[in-house]
Amino acid sequence: MEVLSYLIPISLVLGGVGLLAFIYTVRSNQYDDPDGNSQRILSDEWDDHPKP
């Protein structure tokens, strides 16, 4: 049962990281244009190097 003392904190931290990542994406307006995002991956612009 001692393994629980590692596993529970680890699971909470991993979940928390996911939550923080989600909060970051909401804060930076990444859900404003879902249709556009699904189309933009098809565009070959900025394929060679990231947008400056």
Add this chain to the structure above:
Amino acid sequence: MTATMRPTPSACPACAAAPAAEALAELDAPKEARIALSVPAVHCAACISTVEKALADLPGVHSARVNLTLKRAQIEADPEIMPDDLIRVLERVGYEAFELDAGALSATQTDKAGRDLLMRLAVAGFASMNVMLLSVSVWAGAADATRDMFHWISAAITLPTIAFSGVPFFKSAWGALKHSRLNMDVPIVLAIVLALVTSLWETSLSGHHAYFDAALTLTFFLLAGRYLDHRTRAIARSAAEELAALEVPRAILIRDGEEQQVPVAEVVVGDLILVRPGGRMPVDGEIVEGMSEIDRSLLTGETVPVLAQPGQGVSAGEVNLTGPLVIRATAVGKDTSLHRMADLVAIAESGRSRYTSLADKAAKLYAPGVHILSALSFLGWWAYSGDLRTALNIAAAVLIITCPCALGLAVPAVTTAASGRLFRKGMLIKHATALERLAQVDTVVFDKTGTLTAGTPELTNLGDHATRDLEIALALADGSAHPLSVSLAKAARDAGVKPARVDAITEVPGYGTEGVWNGQRVRLGRAAWVGAEGQTETAAWLSVAGDAPKAFTFSDRLRDGAAEAVRSLQEAGKDVILMSGDTTRAVEALANRLGITHWMAEALPADKAARIAHLSGQGKHVLMVGDGLNDTAALAAAHVSISPASALDAARVASDIVLLGGDLSPIAEALKTAQSAIKRIRENFQIATLYNVIAVPIAVIGLATPLVAALAMSSSSITVSLNALRLR
């Protein structure tokens, strides 16, 4: 918009060479203009890059980004860049674009409330997943110290989460209690708080049952329902605001002999304003210069343009047709007739809020019932066992089991599905209870001009004229941008007529066009001007010297789908009524053409509203479809109302549903969708009730464990959501 948002930059061409100075100037004044354009035609990845590239290649544009969901382009550019330049650039690459008024859009730029709900939903989801994991271990048989530890960890996760995620419910419940009312949120909050208190108590006494997971899943499901509800409304609101933003309120002011564009809000009484042909009167005023014709169909429903000459009064909202007019403002802003009409609407609107939605009705039955049931089981168990702890535990279990998860999802899940479906068909549901009211409709009232008809004239007697006359008329019609001329020219061209050689064509604003043909003077225009007797029908007269004047008569073109809409509504057993401010003859002709038996002509705005009130008095549920300012009172008085996107702002505001496309046929379908949506909502209520009928006795006799509660809650919520999805 750009005029107000663009503070004068420090004009400093040398700045580019001196970055420090530029940085300083930037501190003084934000140098960027933000321009929003509506680009309805973008739909694919290629469109996005074409539009963005075209805009970004224009010197002075800093960045351009297309939002495909909103079909909008957001541009940041130098202050010198005017929206018109950008629109021209987009036209060159093949995309039609319209300027959007940033002021009207600002409210939707960041949907703060939606983001807030989403954040709370995410936190609740995260916490409930973790607590559920721990709870599953407890249910699976964790005992003694392990169980207690799991319960304490659950408590440590749950308490802060509820404190954060439950805020919307706490606020709403507190608001209701402050006014000594009960709403759906009061039992929710009570259930959550009671569950937490008893669970903490149990945990501290090493008890077996804790409801932390139930409190969290409850919050999560209810927040999901609330978020769906919010999104549906936010989409509708942003689309409605975009319609409003398309009319950039600007006026051309003449001050000291110079023309300047100013926002309408800055016009004061006594200002001279230039209204170009095709423009809308921004304020009430008096014509001081110029001759023209004005189209007042949006205000009165009349289709025949009215002659406008100096000394005559004009109202805001009328459209100038042929010649430039200079008007002196006599009433601005809130005093214009347009606004006074809008005020009438506000009064009528308050009557509509009397409608109680199905959800409110359910809540009214539900909230007291739950409280009484829970209190009774508490008292009963206390009297029976004498143990406060058991009694409190059971009371909490009853509250949690009866929690309105399914009820909270029953309505939003269905309305989201139905609104989404109607939105794809081109209808925008603006009002929260519009769908419910739409489902009750048994009588449909249509306005004529601009609603059943497209508001553009169509030549009716092409065949009656000699080819020679047609050729002359076509040549003269080509010289004018008047709607009748444009329509005449188009009809003649389509019939293969070639224009005759007419020289010295001049347009006489307000009267018509004249020219010289074979040395004779020829005129096309108003009856009186060419020397003919006027008639009631809309007509343009052609006079060729020596001959009697000939009339080209016009009727209003039917809007797309108007005939289908009327037919399918009649087939569905609805009463269809036509009400118009236009002449008896024109209204009767249209009614016969569409097979409408009940019609009313020359109706004043008050007549329309009174007639609708009369119908409502007979117990009818009236759907009003109209677009003009003369319809606004009727739109607001009706049980539910629809206006086309081309309608005046005031009419759109007064109506519950906006028709985005030009087509009327979705109306009949919308009634069907609304009816099936209401059927689904009722089914959902039945599912929720059935589930309560089974689960509540189990809770009251004290057999409910957290596992039972979790299973029952999730299964009922999922059933209700799936039932809502069947609507698609």
